[in-house]
Amino acid sequence: xxxxxxxxxxxxxxxxxxxxxxxxxxxxxxxxxxxxxxxxxxxxxxxxxxxxxxxxxxxxxxxxxxxxxxxxxxxxxxxxxxxxxxxxxxxxxxxxxxxxxxxxxxxxxxxxxxxxxxxxxxxxxxxxxxxxxxxxxxxxxxxxxxxxxxxxxxxxxxxxxxxxxxxxxxxxxxxxxxxxxxxxxxxxxxxxxxxxxxxxxxxxxxxxxxxxxxxxxxxxxxxxxxxxxxxxxxxxxxxxxxxxxxxxxxxxxxxxxxxxxxxxxxxxxxxxxxxxxxxxxxxxxxxxxxxxxxxxxxxxxx
Amino acid sequence: xxxxxxxxxxxxxxxxxxxxxxxxxxxxxxxxxxxxxxxxxxxxxxxxxxxxxxxxxxxxxxxxxxxxxxxxxxxxxxxxxxxxxxxxxxxxxxxxxxxxxxxxxxxxxxxxxxxxxxxxxxxxxxxxxxxxxxxxxxxxxxxxxxxxxxxxxxxxxxxxxxxxxxxxxxxxxxxxxxxxxxxxxxxxxxxxxxxxxxxxxxxxxxxxxxxxxxxxxxxxxxxxxxxxxxxxxxxxxxxxxxxxxxxxxxxxxxxxxxxxxxxxxxxxxxxxxxxxxxxxxxxxxxxxxxxxxxxxxxxxxxxxxxxxxxxxxxxxxxxxxxxxxxxxxxxxxxxxxxxxxxxxxxxxxxxxxxxxxxxxxxxxxxxxxxxxxxxxxxxxxxxxxxxxxxxxxxxxxxxxxxxxxxxxxxxxxxxxxxxxxxxxxxxxxxxxxxxxxxxxxxxxxxxxxxxxxxxxxxxxxxxxxxxxxxxxx
Numbered sequence: 083x084x085x086x087x088x089x090x091x092x093x094x095x096x097x098x099x100x101x102x103x104x105x106x107x108x109x110x111x112x113x114x115x116x117x118x119x120x121x122x123x124x125x126x127x128x129x130x131x132x133x134x135x136x137x138x139x140x141x142x143x144x145x146x147x148x149x150x151x152x153x154x155x156x157x158x159x160x161x162x163x164x165x166x167x168x169x170x171x172x173x174x175x176x177x178x179x180x181x182x183x184x185x186x187x188x189x190x191x192x193x194x195x196x197x198x199x200x201x202x203x204x205x206x207x208x209x210x211x212x213x214x215x216x217x218x219x220x221x222x223x224x225x226x227x228x229x230x231x232x233x234x235x236x237x238x239x240x241x242x243x244x245x246x247x248x249x250x251x252x253x254x255x256x257x258x259x260x261x262x263x264x265x266x267x268x269x270x271x272x273x274x275x276x277x278x279x280x281x282x283x284x285x286x287x288x289x290x291x292x293x294x295x296x297x298x299x300x301x302x303x304x305x306x307x308x309x310x311x312x313x314x315x316x317x318x319x320x321x322x323x324x325x326x327x328x329x330x331x332x333x334x335x336x337x338x339x340x341x342x343x344x345x346x347x348x349x350x351x352x353x354x355x356x357x358x359x360x361x362x363x364x365x366x367x368x369x370x371x372x373x374x375x376x377x378x379x380x381x382x383x384x
Numbered sequence: 385x386x387x388x389x390x391x392x393x394x395x396x397x398x399x400x401x402x403x404x405x406x407x408x409x410x411x412x413x414x415x416x417x418x419x420x421x422x423x424x425x426x427x428x429x430x431x432x433x434x435x436x437x438x439x440x441x442x443x444x445x446x447x448x449x450x451x452x453x454x455x456x457x458x459x460x461x462x463x464x465x466x467x468x469x470x471x472x473x474x475x476x477x478x479x480x481x482x483x484x485x486x487x488x489x490x491x492x493x494x495x496x497x498x499x500x501x502x503x504x505x506x507x508x509x510x511x512x513x514x515x516x517x518x519x520x521x522x523x524x525x526x527x528x529x530x531x532x533x534x535x536x537x538x539x540x541x542x543x544x545x546x547x548x549x550x551x552x553x554x555x556x557x558x559x560x561x562x563x564x565x566x567x568x569x570x571x572x573x574x575x576x577x578x579x580x581x582x583x584x585x586x587x588x589x590x591x592x593x594x595x596x597x598x599x600x601x602x603x604x605x606x607x608x609x610x611x612x613x614x615x616x617x618x619x620x621x622x623x624x625x626x627x628x629x630x631x632x633x634x635x636x637x638x639x640x641x642x643x644x645x646x647x648x649x650x651x652x653x654x655x656x657x658x659x660x661x662x663x664x665x666x667x668x669x670x671x672x673x674x675x676x677x678x679x680x681x682x683x684x685x686x687x688x689x690x691x692x693x694x695x696x697x698x699x700x701x702x703x704x705x706x707x708x709x710x711x712x713x714x715x716x717x718x719x720x721x722x723x724x725x726x727x728x729x730x731x732x733x734x735x736x737x738x739x740x741x742x743x744x745x746x747x748x749x750x751x752x753x754x755x756x757x758x759x760x761x762x763x764x765x766x767x768x769x770x771x772x773x774x775x776x777x778x779x780x781x782x783x784x785x786x787x788x789x790x791x792x793x794x795x796x797x798x799x800x801x802x803x804x805x806x807x808x809x810x811x812x813x814x815x816x817x818x819x820x821x822x823x824x825x826x827x828x829x830x831x832x833x834x835x836x837x838x839x840x841x842x843x844x845x846x847x848x849x850x851x852x853x854x855x856x857x
Binding site: 118120121122124125126127128129130131132133134135137139140141142146150151153154157158160161203204205206207241299300301302303304305379380381382383 | 420423424554556557560561562563564565566567568569570573574599602603606607723724725728758759760764765786787788789790792795796797800802805806808809835837839840841845848849851852853856
């Protein structure tokens with residue numbers, strides 16, 4: 083029986099259109115392919131959208147079903163795998179550029195008030211504040227130094243530890259090439275943190291400015307996307323209106339050199355204007371503004 | 385029932401213990417089935433027992449009390465004013481003697497026919513709908529919603545019983561016209577797009593919206609598709625697009641259930657009225673004049689810190705008062721998009737989707753649902769299959785359709801073109817009749833009754849596809 087001929091029962095109220103078996107169905111040939119490919123499948127060269135998947139009946143064919151499940155599994159793992167910030171910090175401090183850039187200051191290892199991932203996911207307010215031990219680490223550091231920091235870089239797991247593991251070192255190396263003569267605080271690593279926890283760090287270290295590197299909410303095709311958030315004079319309670327964001331930093335998205343160039347542009351502007359957020363416009367791409375007047379029509383109608 | 389000398393307006397003694405509830409808002413919140421957003425707001429019941437005691441107490445509250453005690457002050461909130469000023473006493477008179485618990489029995493009973501449910505619509509306030517939903521099981525929400533028929537129209541007829549429509553959502557991370565066209569073609573050839581072809585723009589400004597509106601209009605005209613388009617940009621942008629002569633079919637806006645929420649979205653009721661007038665003036669509908677498309681979702685009020693101590697589902701229902709003021713073609717609850725701090729897992733998302741659909745339908749809205757989840761929620765495709773099936777049974781007006789469930793712009797998963805066809809086949813649900821005829825005419829469907837797609841590419845699309853990828857036979 084073909085799958086179009088499901089048993090018919092007109093009295094079953096959810097099947098008002100169930101067809102009657104006519105007895106004239108074509109015999110099934112064993113050679114017939116169960117999957118119908120789509121003539122337009124090559125359109126996937128022009129978009130990352132999952133177009134032209136073909137169909138088994140009206141359903142997604144097995145190979146595409148499993149490809150989707152794999153992408154979702156990778157995204158889930160990116161959310162739930164703990165960031166090994168100790169290992170990352172160690173690797174960072176073996177790099178020559180990092181030693182010179184940070185004047186060999188040991189990174190500070192911190193944690194938010196969210197004790198585990200389940201709490202983190204349900205209580206964003208906990209993820210925005212440092213736990214007591216971490217607050218003490220920063221307060222003691224601040225008491226022991228006479229330095230006035232221009233910038234503190236805060237590396238936060240956020241929703242993708244994968245993004246942090248893959249992108250932190252190459253991005254910071256690219257950024258270090260731009261930033262000279264800024265008095266840099268020790269790099270801070272925060273577990274179970276959200277963007278706003280950078281403000282807590284910035285305030286406790288009395289730094290002028292904070293740059294947060296955070297793992298963004300993973301998409302199916304982008305489990306490794308890093309976000310950058312800049313706040314001038316970060317302090318607890320500031321809203322997103324005081325932050326500037328650079329999103330989708332990863333090899334397949336905004337590449338490291340470009341991201342570093344944009345971040346440096348914003349950092350410099352913030353230092354000049356002594357502010358950040360909605361009043362600080364990113365004009366680093368002004369020369370690239372799109373000219374749509376000569377745009378051709380889409381292929382469906384031209 | 386109320387006691388001015390007590391800290392509690394409502395009390396209920398069970399065995400040795402007395403449970404108190406400060407006011408109607410507190411009682412509503414504590415009676416709400418468990419979800420993370422209400423815990424985050426600090427308004428949820430402290431225990432499973434307290435939740436059921438609250439539900440029992442709420443069941444004894446007369447419906448008329450919701451007309452006497454506004455949950456958000458009348459003076460402070462234009463949505464409260466809208467709800468109370470537009471309340472229809474004649475329509476209410478049919479149910480005015482009922483308590484919340486009695487209302488549930490009445491809705492489930494044979495007294496509440498589809499015709500009677502239309503009669504009482506204007507007498508039901510969002511708070512009454514929210515209250516009764518809190519003491520209804522999932523099957524109750526499905527059964528009553530299925531009895532509520534809401535028909536709307538623009539270039540086709542949406543919401544007829546036995547029908548399910550789909551929004552074709554061809555989003556692209558850079559608004560690339562070729563990428564958008566590829567997703568549109570895919571969707572149309574999978575028989576999707578009768579509710580609307582609607583794009584969330586990556587770059588949100590008037591210029592970009594106009595570019596996308598024109599693009600969709602050209603496709604709809606070229607293939608003579610009986611459907612409508614929409615760019616989901618801010619209502620004030622759409623008004624500007626119309627002023628500049630853009631071919632706008634539907635006006636979009638995300639709406640919330642308190643004035644403060646809508647302030648945070650940057651609009652008020654007057655803006656919506658202005659936009660509706662502007663869209664109506666274009667006179668672009670052929671079979672109807674419903675020109676508005678609204679999106680909602682539990683948690684938006686709390687997210688904007690504008691919830692006035694209410695639970696998120698009550699805030700959500702209040703948003704439907706905003707929607708019904710403007711006779712929308714479509715209302716879409718984007719149920720799983722907001723994230724696990726509001727709806728933690730598949731179970732909470734499922735419950736919320738059924739509640740929103742029920743409340744919307746009871747209040748007379750053409751309610752659809754973006755059956756969806758984000759990658760940090762405890763949910764997966766199986767949860768979406770379940771909710772899609774339940775909503776299909778409940779007579780949901782429309783769902784989303786997107787290539788392979790993967791929105792590459794908004795980074796979340798929603799229902800696919802294939803999913804819609806699954807729902808049609810298992811539940812026998814047809815697309816809008818005008819669109820169904822078009823699918824047959826274009827030879828996209830080989831058999832409209834059995835929802836069988838044609839094996840070969842329909843002739844009308846040969847030329848455009850050849851332009852793009854050469855020989856494709």
